[in-house]
Amino acid sequence: MKLSDQRTPKTACCLKSPSTASMEHRLQETTLTTTSGTDEVMTVPPQQQMNNNNKLHAVNHQKIQHRFPKKLAVDIEFTDIYYRTNVWSLQHIKPEKKEILHGVSGEFRSGELTAIMGPSGAGKSTLVNILAGYKIRGVDGTVKVNGRDRSKDPRENFSRLSCYIMQDDALRPALTVLEAMTLVAHLRLGYLTSHNQKKKQIFDLLDMLGLVEHAQTRTQSLSGGQKKRLSIALELITNPPVLFLDEPTTGLDSSSCSQCVSLLKLLAQQGRTVVCTIHQPSALLFEMFDHLYAVADGNCIYQGSIKGLIPFFKDMGLTCPAYHNPADYLIEVAIGEYDADVTVLVAEAAKSVGERRKLPKIITGANEEVIETISETTADCRQPPLQLASLASSEDSSIHEICEQSPVSASLFAQFSLLYYRNLMVLCRNYKHFMIRIGAHLVIGLVFGFLYRGVGSKADAVFANYVYLYGTTLFLVYTGTMAVTVSFPLEMNTLKKEYFNNWYSLVPCFLAVILVEIPIQILGSFIYIAVSYAYTEQPWEEYRILLFLMVCVTVTLTAQAAGFFIGVIAPLKIAVFLSPTIAVLLSTFGFNIFHHDIPSYFLWMYHISYFRAAFHSLVVSMYGQNRTTLPCEQLYCHYKYPEKFLYEMDIRDVDISDNTIYVSTVGLLLHVCTLLAIWFKLIRR
Ligand SMILES: Nc1ncnc2c1ncn2[C@@H]1O[C@H](COP(=O)(O)OP(=O)(O)OP(=O)(O)O)[C@@H](O)[C@H]1O
Numbered sequence: 001m002k003l004s005d006q007r008t009p010k011t012a013c014c015l016k017s018p019s020t021a022s023m024e025h026r027l028q029e030t031t032l033t034t035t036s037g038t039d040e041v042m043t044v045p046p047q048q049q050m051n052n053n054n055k056l057h058a059v060n061h062q063k064i065q066h067r068f069p070k071k072l073a074v075d076i077e078f079t080d081i082y083y084r085t086n087v088w089s090l091q092h093i094k095p096e097k098k099e100i101l102h103g104v105s106g107e108f109r110s111g112e113l114t115a116i117m118g119p120s121g122a123g124k125s126t127l128v129n130i131l132a133g134y135k136i137r138g139v140d141g142t143v144k145v146n147g148r149d150r151s152k153d154p155r156e157n158f159s160r161l162s163c164y165i166m167q168d169d170a171l172r173p174a175l176t177v178l179e180a181m182t183l184v185a186h187l188r189l190g191y192l193t194s195h196n197q198k199k200k201q202i203f204d205l206l207d208m209l210g211l212v213e214h215a216q217t218r219t220q221s222l223s224g225g226q227k228k229r230l231s232i233a234l235e236l237i238t239n240p241p242v243l244f245l246d247e248p249t250t251g252l253d254s255s256s257c258s259q260c261v262s263l264l265k266l267l268a269q270q271g272r273t274v275v276c277t278i279h280q281p282s283a284l285l286f287e288m289f290d291h292l293y294a295v296a297d298g299n300c301i302y303q304g305s306i307k308g309l310i311p312f313f314k315d316m317g318l319t320c321p322a323y324h325n326p327a328d329y330l331i332e333v334a335i336g337e338y339d340a341d342v343t344v345l346v347a348e349a350a351k352s353v354g355e356r357r358k359l360p361k362i363i364t365g366a367n368e369e370v371i372e373t374i375s376e377t378t379a380d381c382r383q384p385p386l387q388l389a390s391l392a393s394s395e396d397s398s399i400h401e402i403c404e405q406s407p408v409s410a411s412l413f414a415q416f417s418l419l420y421y422r423n424l425m426v427l428c429r430n431y432k433h434f435m436i437r438i439g440a441h442l443v444i445g446l447v448f449g450f451l452y453r454g455v456g457s458k459a460d461a462v463f464a465n466y467v468y469l470y471g472t473t474l475f476l477v478y479t480g481t482m483a484v485t486v487s488f489p490l491e492m493n494t495l496k497k498e499y500f501n502n503w504y505s506l507v508p509c510f511l512a513v514i515l516v517e518i519p520i521q522i523l524g525s526f527i528y529i530a531v532s533y534a535y536t537e538q539p540w541e542e543y544r545i546l547l548f549l550m551v552c553v554t555v556t557l558t559a560q561a562a563g564f565f566i567g568v569i570a571p572l573k574i575a576v577f578l579s580p581t582i583a584v585l586l587s588t589f590g591f592n593i594f595h596h597d598i599p600s601y602f603l604w605m606y607h608i609s610y611f612r613a614a615f616h617s618l619v620v621s622m623y624g625q626n627r628t629t630l631p632c633e634q635l636y637c638h639y640k641y642p643e644k645f646l647y648e649m650d651i652r653d654v655d656i657s658d659n660t661i662y663v664s665t666v667g668l669l670l671h672v673c674t675l676l677a678i679w680f681k682l683i684r685r
Pocket residue numbers: 085086087098100118119120121122123124125126127
């Protein structure tokens with residue numbers, strides 16, 4: 001069925017503030033008409049002038065042309081959903097099972113905007129987490145997608161046709177709106193979608209969400225409502241048929257709230273299944289929802305239309321006072337006010353599940369509307385044409401079929417390139433951070449060089465040089481570790497969101513992060529070494545300089561790998577304390593303590609200490625390798641012969657290449673462990 005042939009005027013949602021007239025009135029006033037041809041034109045008659053400069057408001061006064069490919073409609077049915085988790089009981093000193101959802105059932109349909117409401121702690125977020133596939137552990141029950149059990153298909157399939165917009169916007173603050181959209185378009189639409197098509201799609205989305213004029217604004221400067229809309233726009237780039245949102249209106253003022261809900265309504269009217277949790281909305285906002293799913297203490301107490309809520313309560317002997325906001329009344333009933341017997345409501349609501357499932361699907365205006373196929377939309381798009389949406393076809397379509405219509409994501413290499421470029425861009429924007437890191441290496445190099453000037457070439461200053469070498473190792477280990485300890489923890493939320501919503505795979509993302517950090521650390525080390533090496537008058541022999549550089553770079557990169565690892569495995573506050581503590585602990589082995597003096601139960605630390613291995617290598621690179629006699633300006637210099645110093649320090653037999661291989665291996669292993677730890681965190685949901 002070619003939907004563009006249908007010309008029935010439809011009621012559509014308009015994106016506006018409800019401040020001056022009733023929302024309902026305006027909704028009815030606004031019409032959405034399809035025109036002939038391939039372009040869908042939503043014609044919105046002029047509204048009365050309102051005092052709102054927001055772009056979304058202006059949208060109502062314009063013709064908006066959207067070019068959105070639509071996928072098949074997706075209905076979600078869930079039965080007997082239980083969620084149990086372990087909580088630590090101080091009374092019994094053991095973990096105990098706590099049931100948070102007690103077998104809830106329901107159905108969310110395409111073309112409908114569903115609100116999940118209930119008192120705080122009722123289980124709204126838990127339910128939406130489960131339905132979005134974000135929470136997996138401890139969940140029992142069945143979730144069907146277009147009648148097919150979701151668990152029978154690979155997990156990624158569902159995430160390819162749905163998106164989850166979490167409460168925390170988790171955006172990249174240094175990127176502009178346009179950059180964020182472009183990046184996600186390249187990542188998710190892959191190379192099969194042409195540049196022009198991506199650009200068109202981005203601007204259509206920004207236009208629809210009222211963000212065009214903020215395209216060049218950095219996301220950190222956006223208002224709360226704009227951030228929320230950007231979060232939605234980023235996920236809409238692949239046009240998923242299902243949207244889950246956790247409290248999208250939290251933290252927004254009433255005007256932004258209504259704009260946000262209006263937008264969700266529009267998305268639902270275009271045939272999507274839109275499900276969001278929401279706290280007590282205003283009466284006007286409440287009426288904008290098509291379907292209500294009310295939860296109280298892990299049970300469903302009502303599911304059905306908004307209009308049906310008050311009559312349902314009336315049937316249960318609960319009369320909503322006149323002029324009372326039904327949304328407020330619902331919450332009051334859910335917490336047991338008005339002598340409400342919640343168990344009766346739960347039993348009645350359970351009956352309505354079956355009744356709703358028997359109801360024929362209401363063909364909402366939007367479901368009949370044209371939302372063009374990709375092939376119609378773009379002549380230059382090489383993707384196979386997507387099928388037009390129709391509710392009839394949605395019943396037969398499995399997740400697999402719908403997924404086959406999803407755009408092909410960027411290849412792993414393309415993902416890496418895009419993410420690497422993004423990280424470089426963020427680094428350039430946060431150049432102060434970069435400059436401070438490089439500046440610190442220069443300043444410390446100058447200070448160390450000044451304090452230990454000339455010690456590298458004197459026989460009577462061998463111990464001072466030994467301390468300089470120790471200080472160098474410690475400094476490079478510290479700067480390597482500490483600069484990156486917070487890297488992954490700070491972006492864990494964003495990473496979780498982006499990874500869950502299938503933006504990219506973990507390995508390219510991980511490599512893109514560490515390969516931006518590694519050159520900075522190498523550059524910093526080079527600057528420090530250039531200054532301090534020259535100032536302290538270390539031997540000016542190419543071979544020794546190269547050895548020195550190699551050992552310093554290896555140890556600082558391994559320390560960096562340790563910083564990444566500690567940051568990922570420990571909570572942030574502990575990680576920033578743990579990293580330097582471990583560095584200091586490892587540094588005590590090898591410096592002024594001999595292998596034979598270490599108690600046997602600490603020997604393992606001596607052996608695993610990459611610090612010790614690097615430090616010994618540095619000393620040997622300066623005093624070993626057949627170094628000639630050191631110039632002595634005193635009557636007697638104990639260490640005139642460098643070999644003697646190595647002998648007395650018990651490091652004469654140190655093999656630099658063995659040690660360097662060991663330090664590098666530790667670094668590589670730490671990176672692998674970091675990658676596994678992140679992966680574990682991402683999948684442990
Ligand atoms: N992993 C968990 N361990 C222990 N309790 C949990 C866990 N997850 C959720 N809960 C509990 O389950 C209940 C429901 O939590 P949920 O976040 O779903 O509530 P909510 O309805 O979204 O509340 P709010 O509106 O305040 O966000 C709460 O009492 C919460 O403390």
